Amino acid sequence: MTTIPHQALEAAIREYRDPYLEKDLYELDAIKKLDVDKRGKVTLMVELPYPSKGIAGALKQLVGNALESVEGVESSDIHVAQKIHAYRAQKELPSIPGVKNIIAVASGKGGVGKSTTAVNLALALQHEGARVGVLDADIYGPSVGMMLGVPDGQKPRVQEQKYFIPIEAHGLKTNSMAYLANDKTPMIWRGPVVTGVLMQLLQHTLWGELDYLIVDMPPGTGDIQLTLAQKVPVTGAVIVTTPQNIAVMDAQRGIEMFRKMEIPVLGVVENMSVHICSNCGHQEALFGTDGGARIADDYDTVLLGQLPLHKTVREQTDGGKPTVAAEPDSEVARRYLDIARRVGAELSKRERHLSGAISSVTVTDHWNSH
Ligand SMILES: Nc1ncnc2c1ncn2[C@@H]1O[C@H](COP(=O)(O)OP(=O)(O)OP(=O)(O)O)[C@@H](O)[C@H]1O
Numbered sequence: 355m356t357t358i359p360h361q362a363l364e365a366a367i368r369e370y371r372d373p374y375l376e377k378d379l380y381e382l383d384a385i386k387k388l389d390v391d392k393r394g395k396v397t398l399m400v401e402l403p404y405p406s407k408g409i410a411g412a413l414k415q416l417v418g419n420a421l422e423s424v425e426g427v428e429s430s431d432i433h434v435a436q437k438i439h440a441y442r443a444q445k446e447l448p449s450i451p452g453v454k455n456i457i458a459v460a461s462g463k464g465g466v467g468k469s470t471t472a473v474n475l476a477l478a479l480q481h482e483g484a485r486v487g488v489l490d491a492d493i494y495g496p497s498v499g500m501m502l503g504v505p506d507g508q509k510p511r512v513q514e515q516k517y518f519i520p521i522e523a524h525g526l527k528t529n530s531m532a533y534l535a536n537d538k539t540p541m542i543w544r545g546p547v548v549t550g551v552l553m554q555l556l557q558h559t560l561w562g563e564l565d566y567l568i569v570d571m572p573p574g575t576g577d578i579q580l581t582l583a584q585k586v587p588v589t590g591a592v593i594v595t596t597p598q599n600i601a602v603m604d605a606q607r608g609i610e611m612f613r614k615m616e617i618p619v620l621g622v623v624e625n626m627s628v629h630i631c632s633n634c635g636h637q638e639a640l641f642g643t644d645g646g647a648r649i650a651d652d653y654d655t656v657l658l659g660q661l662p663l664h665k666t667v668r669e670q671t672d673g674g675k676p677t678v679a680a681e682p683d684s685e686v687a688r689r690y691l692d693i694a695r696r697v698g699a700e701l702s703k704r705e706r707h708l709s710g711a712i713s714s715v716t717v718t719d720h721w722n723s724h
Pocket residue numbers: 461463464465466467468469470471492494495497572573625626661662663664665667668669671672
């Protein structure tokens with residue numbers, strides 16, 4: 355029988371640093387079980403605080419190699435799971451039953467690719483193992499349904515004349531202003547009416563159990579956005595910008611608005627960073643360079659990622675099958691998946707929601723990545 359000093363195992367495990375949280379697994383309190391059997395087989399259970407399916411393989415391999423180089427260790431069996439907590443919303447606003455976290459995707463300016471980012475981020479979080487919904491609050495151009503391939507005119511079913519049953523698309527639970535509108539309704543939806551309708555959509559949809567509800571906000575920083583930022587219990591905001599100066603300036607205004615409302619800004623996504631020619635692959639910075647990095651720097655937040663301006667992104671997203679669903683292994687989808695893990699990781703640094711405050715929350719969603 356071999357006796358392997360615990361210190362040696364711990365030292366080996368500590369060699370791995372989480373790429374998003376930049377801490378080792380002990381610092382993250384991620385080690386849930388560590389056992390060695392008589393034959394030198396190490397069993398390790400790791401639990402990460404963000405959706406991380408895509409990096410579980412690498413983690414297992416790296417930690418496995420480190421463990422197996424410890425004298426006396428013959429083999430290792432590593433299990434990786436994730437546990438997504440509910441984090442505090444601004445000003446202790448009451449949460450939506452079953453919804454652990456609401457992430458607002460916002461932009462200071464229209465047309466920068468906010469909705470494209472919102473749907474791909476939602477799909478990427480799901481791909482990484484989370485349960486996700488999307489609320490389209492973009493009253494000026496609700497496009498989430500179209501981008502997720504929901505047939506025109508489809509309406510959510512209503513239960514007990516009070517609750518909406520969300521429309522499922524690509525595994526996401528969705529609800530949208532667009533599902534309820536007809537050609538005439540946008541005319542009456544102005545100001546306070548709009549926020550009233552949006553709050554109803556949020557509160558009267560049977561979302562079920564969600565780790566993240568992505569809210570695609572209307573672009574800009576006007577009254578509607580401000581009211582939403584005051585009323586929707588948001589746990590974190592993601593700001594989408596393009597690199598050009600004007601968009602960056604508007605994005606700064608967006609960051610300031612969320613900060614004023616005490617909503618943590620999780621970071622900035624720079625969309626349309628470079629144009630990639632679909633014929634020759636030539637890359638060109640059409641809208642200038644590094645706008646997202648500058649703003650992240652100036653506002654002490656994180657550049658979550660950069661997306662190229664690419665014809666297939668538009669074709670796939672506008673065609674009802676966003677890139678992460680259409681081509682999950684593509685370079686662009688990999689960027690969205692990286693952004694999703696970063697968003698989850700950034701959120702996991704925030705203050706937790708008081709335990710027990712959300713009654714219907716499930717605390718573990720284990721998946722093994724064998
Ligand atoms: N990275 C990209 N590459 C190519 N096309 C893109 C990219 N991002 C967005 N687009 C396209 O740009 C258009 C605008 O995108 P989107 O609707 O997401 O912007 P938005 O900021 O949500 O606009 P608004 O909220 O003002 O309606 C869409 O046709 C979309 O497919």
